[in-house]
Amino acid sequence: MIAPMTTHTDPLDIVRHYHQRTKHRPERYAASLGYLDWASQPDPFRRFEGAPGVDLPRPPLRPAPSYDSLFTSTPQAAALDADTVGRLLLHSLALSAWKQVGPGQSWSLRINPSSGALHPTEGYLISGTVPGLIDAPGVFHYAPFSHQLERRAALSDAQWAALAAGMPQPCLLMGLTSIHWREAWKYGERAWRYCQHDAGHAIGAIAVAARTLGWQARVLDSVADAELDRLLGTDQQTGPEAEHADCLILLSPAGSLTPAPGAEAWPARIPALDLLGTANTLSREHHPWPIIDAVADAVCKPGSVLAAQSLPRTDTSPDRGHSAEQIIRQRRSAVDMDGRSPIDRNSFYRLLGRTLPGAFVADALPWAPRVSLALMVHRVTDLAPGFYLLVREPAHEASLRKSLSDQFVWETPEGCPPDLPLFRLIDDDARRAAQTVSCQQAIASDGAFAVGMLAQFDAALDTGGARAYPRLFWETGLIGQVLYLEAEAAGLRGTGISCFFDDMMHALMGLTDTAWQSLYHFTVGGPVEDARLQTLPPYAHLDSQ
Numbered sequence: 001m002i003a004p005m006t007t008h009t010d011p012l013d014i015v016r017h018y019h020q021r022t023k024h025r026p027e028r029y030a031a032s033l034g035y036l037d038w039a040s041q042p043d044p045f046r047r048f049e050g051a052p053g054v055d056l057p058r059p060p061l062r063p064a065p066s067y068d069s070l071f072t073s074t075p076q077a078a079a080l081d082a083d084t085v086g087r088l089l090l091h092s093l094a095l096s097a098w099k100q101v102g103p104g105q106s107w108s109l110r111i112n113p114s115s116g117a118l119h120p121t122e123g124y125l126i127s128g129t130v131p132g133l134i135d136a137p138g139v140f141h142y143a144p145f146s147h148q149l150e151r152r153a154a155l156s157d158a159q160w161a162a163l164a165a166g167m168p169q170p171c172l173l174m175g176l177t178s179i180h181w182r183e184a185w186k187y188g189e190r191a192w193r194y195c196q197h198d199a200g201h202a203i204g205a206i207a208v209a210a211r212t213l214g215w216q217a218r219v220l221d222s223v224a225d226a227e228l229d230r231l232l233g234t235d236q237q238t239g240p241e242a243e244h245a246d247c248l249i250l251l252s253p254a255g256s257l258t259p260a261p262g263a264e265a266w267p268a269r270i271p272a273l274d275l276l277g278t279a280n281t282l283s284r285e286h287h288p289w290p291i292i293d294a295v296a297d298a299v300c301k302p303g304s305v306l307a308a309q310s311l312p313r314t315d316t317s318p319d320r321g322h323s324a325e326q327i328i329r330q331r332r333s334a335v336d337m338d339g340r341s342p343i344d345r346n347s348f349y350r351l352l353g354r355t356l357p358g359a360f361v362a363d364a365l366p367w368a369p370r371v372s373l374a375l376m377v378h379r380v381t382d383l384a385p386g387f388y389l390l391v392r393e394p395a396h397e398a399s400l401r402k403s404l405s406d407q408f409v410w411e412t413p414e415g416c417p418p419d420l421p422l423f424r425l426i427d428d429d430a431r432r433a434a435q436t437v438s439c440q441q442a443i444a445s446d447g448a449f450a451v452g453m454l455a456q457f458d459a460a461l462d463t464g465g466a467r468a469y470p471r472l473f474w475e476t477g478l479i480g481q482v483l484y485l486e487a488e489a490a491g492l493r494g495t496g497i498s499c500f501f502d503d504m505m506h507a508l509m510g511l512t513d514t515a516w517q518s519l520y521h522f523t524v525g526g527p528v529e530d531a532r533l534q535t536l537p538p539y540a541h542l543d544s545q
């Protein structure tokens with residue numbers, strides 16, 4: 001029996017209600033159809049039929065910069081041209097491969113991962129002219145299948161100048177939206193959370209792609225959702241396949257930060273759009289999930305915008321020499337872990353350090369971190385198995401010490417770099433717990449370690465209002481993106497885990513209230529390939545035309 005949707009009207013009450021209601025419990029998973037309605041499976045590709053297309057280049061892979069060097073130095077900033085825009089999208093939101101089980105049974109994978117490979121995230125580019133690519137400013141939808149920009153609206157030079165006033169030059173803006181239906185089709189009520197994880201992964205992917213070009217990405221959080229919807233033309237969409245504005249990202253050469261426009265500046269900056277093209281239909285039929293509509297509506301109410309600036313983090317680890325673009329392109333999820341492969345202690349410490357503020361990826365989010373990491377260590381060489389904690393923001397420590405189990409010892413692990421805020425909580429064989437808590441998925445116990453991402457839930461909602469809720473998930477998704485790439489660079493593989501038993505994880509950590517809530521899980525280890533699947537290149541369908 002599904003509880004009545006909600007009688008709440010206050011946005012914060014709706015968010016809290018949604019959060020509790022969509023927890024998975026061993027005896028009751030969050031509500032979903034319980035079967036897959038294949039006849040209404042959503043098309044993973046949104047297209048705007050009739051919108052003029054701009055072909056993006058697919059430049060060959062560059063050996064430099066190396067992946068590790070992204071964290072130790074800033075590459076020389078690339079000029080704003082066709083190659084730069086092509087690479088930016090090719091290494092963030094493009095296709096990365098096709099998987100095939102048999103003739104006619106194939107599906108695409110992307111640079112950015114997605115829960116169930118359903119890809120609810122859509123990307124937009126808002127740009128002035130770009131030599132050799134864009135002859136007049138505009139708002140463009142990114143179409144990953146054809147690696148094209150679809151021009152949704154033309155902007156005059158004056159409109160683009162007003163929009164980008166005070167921003168570093170050159171600059172680009174990217175918008176992200178979510179089609180909640182794509183995830184809800186499979187996952188029901190919990191799906192809205194997964195859309196937010198995916199948006200966070202996409203922000204992380206964009207930040208890393210920008211860094212390979214010597215550019216930086218930063219979410220402009222002062223723009224209200226309604227204004228962003230107007231800018232992207234998504235305010236004109238209705239019905240279950242409508243896109244919902246998530247965030248606007250400023251891209252500019254690294255080091256060129258200027259203060260973001262205040263919330264009051266946006267309405268006058270955003271022009272009325274004359275939209276081109278019509279959105280394709282994704283599914284023949286839809287199942288309604290009113291609680292998703294309610295939470296989506298609650299979180300787009302204006303609220304406080306918090307900004308923080310972190311100091312660059314010093315990373316002196318040796319360079320393993322992998323091409324950054326290669327690591328980005330090869331990122332995949334492990335479908336199975338081997339239960340054997342360890343990660344060496346230094347790689348583990350390096351990987352954790354790169355999730356911290358000051359290591360450029362996290363700095364794409366303009367607020368002080370709200371997420372710290374509970375780690376279930378199974379196979380880290382020279383480190384005792386057990387529960388560990390990475391405190392990603394010094395201000396979290398006192399609250400975590402208060403909230404977590406009083407059995408925890410809070411010791412500094414062997415060989416831990418002094419600038420890595422990592423604590424050993426308790427020695428334990430956490431494999432069974434990791435698997436059980438991850439909806440019994442063995443990837444969590446057969447990896448080298450598993451992660452539960454603990455968000456400072458009450459404090460974030462108290463200060464930021466309902467709009468803080470999706471942002472907590474974005475932060476976890478962004479951390480997940482770093483873990484995916486770090487796993488690849490260490491010769492291992494990662495997998496995001498959005499299916500977990502929320503309160504069982506809280507009980508493991510000794511959490512008894514909602515001061516801290518686990519919002520996303522992750523595992524890193526030695527992958528076992530599925531031999532039945534063939535991997536095909538991402539854009540053979542374009543090359544053969």
Ligand SMILES: Cc1cc2nc3c(=O)[nH]c(=O)nc-3n(C[C@H](O)[C@H](O)[C@H](O)COP(=O)(O)O)c2cc1C
Pocket residue numbers: 109110112113114115116117194197198201331332333334335441443495496497498499
């Ligand atoms: C937010 C999120 C949650 C995920 N949850 C799970 C999970 O619970 N179990 C699992 O096996 N894979 C999970 N995955 C992995 C996805 O299934 C995978 O990303 C998707 O199939 C695309 O494949 P790729 O990552 O290799 O590109 C998750 C991925 C993301 C981004």
